[in-house]
Amino acid sequence: MNTPSATHMKASVEVITLPVSDVDRTLQFYVDKVGFTLDVDYAPNNAFRVVQFTPPGSGCSVQIGRGITDAPAGSVRNIYLVVTDLEAVRSRLLERGVDIGDIRHKTPIDAWDGGFAPGLDPVRRDYASFADFSDPDGNRWVLQERGYRDV
Incomplete structure (x- = not known):
């Protein structure tokens, strides 16, 4: 129908x-x-x-x-929190006492196969750079950068 x-x-x-x-x-x-x-x-x-x-x-x-x-406490994984400046948000969270992982980016970007390299995407492409943190129970969030060039 x-x-x-x-x-x-x-x-x-x-x-x-x-x-x-x-x-x-x-x-x-x-x-x-x-x-x-x-x-x-x-x-x-x-x-x-x-x-x-x-x-x-x-x-x-x-x-x-x-x-x-x-649902069991801490069982949620990979909720994406999209930010315009991953580096700035990560720094702010670290200053506030959040244990957050290192920044990583997709590689190879144009034929991404699930691999990552350390640091921000060299040209700050949308959806290419990430960092993770978890709440006290282990529910995991993924910070993802989008719109860096638009700010």
């Missing part, structure tokens, strides 16, 4: 849920160290709590809490 509503659906990812073991510790990490904005911290009882925060400039928020997921 090919109806206009089915073929022209508009959709957006607006919330990602991260499984964590300690809500307060994780909230402190994302707000105080990573610099996300706290949107909601709601706990109507001891069995349920939802905390939502948003990366600066993002249309997608992150939720943590109690009673919102049964």
Whole structure:
């Protein structure tokens, strides 16, 4: 069935849920160290709590809490956080106490086969440079540079 509503659906990812073991510790990490904005911290009882925060400039928020997921704490991998200046963001996170990996870039860039070389992409191409960090439970984020030349 090919109806206009089915073929022209508009959709957006607006919330990602991260499984964590300690809500307060994780909230402190994302707000105080990573610099996300706290949107909601709601706990109507001891069995349920939802905390939502948003990366600066993002249309997608992150939720943590109690009673919102049964996934094992720390089991989420490779959430991409796209930034315009990877080197500056990495430095800021290091200054704030975030353990973040070294910058690496795709190689060979024009025929990428999954390999990486150390450092930024030499010409700062979009989607070519990366660095990783994890929250206290091990949920892993990938910083990826895009738009460096546009700033």
